[in-house]
Amino acid sequence: MFSKRTLRSALGGSGVALLAAAAAVVSLTIPSAQAAGTPLRDLAAAKGVYMGTALMQNELTGTSGSIAAAQFDSVTPGNEMKWESVEPTRGTYNWGPADQIVAFAQAHDMQVRGHNLVWHSQLPNWLTSGSFSNGDLHAIMIKHVTDEVTHFKGEVVHWDVVNEPFNEDGTFRSDLWYNQLGSSYIADALTAAHAADPGAKLYINDYNIEGQNAKSNAMYNLVKSLKAQGVPIDGVGFQAHFILGQVPSDFKANLQRFADLGVDVAVTELDVRMQLPSDATKLQQQAADYTTVMNDCLGVSRCKGVTVWGFTDATSWVPSTFPGQGAATPYDENYQPKPAYTAIQTALGGTTTTPPTTPPTTPPTTPPTTPPGGSGCAVTYGVNQWNTGFTANITVRNGGSAAVDGWTLKWTQSSGTQTVTQAWNATVTRSGTGYTATNLSYNAAIPAGGSTSFGFNADWSGANPAPAGFTLNGAACSVS
Numbered sequence: 001m002f003s004k005r006t007l008r009s010a011l012g013g014s015g016v017a018l019l020a021a022a023a024a025v026v027s028l029t030i031p032s033a034q035a036a037g038t039p040l041r042d043l044a045a046a047k048g049v050y051m052g053t054a055l056m057q058n059e060l061t062g063t064s065g066s067i068a069a070a071q072f073d074s075v076t077p078g079n080e081m082k083w084e085s086v087e088p089t090r091g092t093y094n095w096g097p098a099d100q101i102v103a104f105a106q107a108h109d110m111q112v113r114g115h116n117l118v119w120h121s122q123l124p125n126w127l128t129s130g131s132f133s134n135g136d137l138h139a140i141m142i143k144h145v146t147d148e149v150t151h152f153k154g155e156v157v158h159w160d161v162v163n164e165p166f167n168e169d170g171t172f173r174s175d176l177w178y179n180q181l182g183s184s185y186i187a188d189a190l191t192a193a194h195a196a197d198p199g200a201k202l203y204i205n206d207y208n209i210e211g212q213n214a215k216s217n218a219m220y221n222l223v224k225s226l227k228a229q230g231v232p233i234d235g236v237g238f239q240a241h242f243i244l245g246q247v248p249s250d251f252k253a254n255l256q257r258f259a260d261l262g263v264d265v266a267v268t269e270l271d272v273r274m275q276l277p278s279d280a281t282k283l284q285q286q287a288a289d290y291t292t293v294m295n296d297c298l299g300v301s302r303c304k305g306v307t308v309w310g311f312t313d314a315t316s317w318v319p320s321t322f323p324g325q326g327a328a329t330p331y332d333e334n335y336q337p338k339p340a341y342t343a344i345q346t347a348l349g350g351t352t353t354t355p356p357t358t359p360p361t362t363p364p365t366t367p368p369t370t371p372p373g374g375s376g377c378a379v380t381y382g383v384n385q386w387n388t389g390f391t392a393n394i395t396v397r398n399g400g401s402a403a404v405d406g407w408t409l410k411w412t413q414s415s416g417t418q419t420v421t422q423a424w425n426a427t428v429t430r431s432g433t434g435y436t437a438t439n440l441s442y443n444a445a446i447p448a449g450g451s452t453s454f455g456f457n458a459d460w461s462g463a464n465p466a467p468a469g470f471t472l473n474g475a476a477c478s479v480s
């Protein structure tokens with residue numbers, strides 16, 4: 001399967017120019033930026049979940065944009081959909097920054113998680129200091145929810161409609177909304193959002209509700225009551241801003257009890273912060289924490305996906321909010337993957353790209369013979385492409401009756417310039433329009449009826465057409 005992604009027409013000429021300008025920067029930095037192994041988004045898709053990241057407007061280009069597009073298939077705008085960003089003046093909307101993020105997501109075949117519609121924080125001054133009557137405030141809230149959901153109708157898959165409605169003790173947070181409108185503001189916001197885009201999945205989102213405690217009990221009772229009243233609530237978002245070593249042991253059980261109410265669940269803002277400086281021991285603990293969270297979500301069938309709250313320590317919110325703490329995300333400040341990245345990859349079913357230290361000692365049981373030809377070899381070619389690069393994952397199946405011992409797969413791409421920057425489970429080279437992939441010592445054998453997989457990252461410019469003419473040890477392969 002070869003999917004060719006084109007820029008969304010709505011991006012317009014200036015957006016294309018912006019991305020083209022970014023390409024020049026990216027080509028200098030990308031070779032070391034992409035992690036080895038199958039990208040998280042492809043692994044997640046194979047598991048039936050999404051893997052998301054928060055992203056801010058200034059992260060759409062360069063290394064951050066390339067990594068985000070390659071690794072994640074869901075984007076949550078970090079700030080750009082919040083009330084102060086989209087409605088800085090009453091009734092006057094500034095959609096630009098959020099629209100750019102949505103266009104980026106669409107250009108890279110990513111979902112958008114809308115964040116957020118009604119929250120106590122990041123509200124514009126006109127709203128917080130307006131001294132509105134209860135009736136006016138209610139009308140303002142409904143209009144804002146309606147207008148924003150309508151603007152992004154069909155483009156936002158999941159909405160955090162209400163964010164952080166609870167105190168730690170399970171009482172409702174004393175904010176503008178609860179103080180003036182009472183707890184019914186939650187049902188009213190959900191109802192307005194549903195009317196504006198009946199196809200969007202509507203969530204309530206909060207932090208410190210990952211374990212079973214007073215706050216999560218309050219959320220549980222709220223969701224139960226909303227469901228009983230027929231209010232359109234589709235899911236609960238668990239932010240998951242964790243401290244090193246403190247992922248609650250009952251997270252999975254807690255996710256499951258919400259799922260049992262008949263709603264979806266998602267991990268929406270995952271990070272694991274530590275006291276700086278980080279060291280190898282802390283990074284291993286952090287990797288273990290990420291593993292726990294991934295497995296907790298994957299262990300609950302209604303858990304739809306995991307979003308990290310920024311994928312890189314370079315832009316994480318943590319250090320400015322918790323002085324002395326940080327290193328909370330899966331990539332370091334230089335955009336290099338950390339053990340936490342590998343932990344996510346492994347939890348999603350990815351295999352380590354480090355060859356085994358001991359090569360297999362058992363020789364193939366069937367002696368090597370002439371390689372299969374024609375329909376005896378079948379290639380599956382999957383690609384995740386963005387504007388300056390792509391990740392290819394290739395599976396070669398030996399449909400013949402004899403084992404292959406030692407393989408070379410060749411193919412061509414008829415035009416464009418592609419530069420292989422990294423490969424895993426094979427050596428991949430390119431010369432002219434031709435590619436050659438050869439086995440490594442540990443995966444030389446492909447038994448009859450068996451298959452082997454490898455992949456590579458590459459930069460491209462000009463054109464990046466579908467590959468053709470696959471041959472395995474000189475014999476033609478079918479391609480799907």
Ligand code: G2I
Nearest residue numbers: 078079115121122163207239241269309316317321
């Ligand atoms: O605080 C972490 C997250 C907790 N859950 C809700 C999320 O929406 C929240 O995100 C953070 C953003 O990551 C920060 O980037 O929300 C913060 C505000 O509560 C955001 O920080 C703000 C800074 O405080 C402002 O000074 C800055 O102007 O970001 C603004 C825009 O860059």
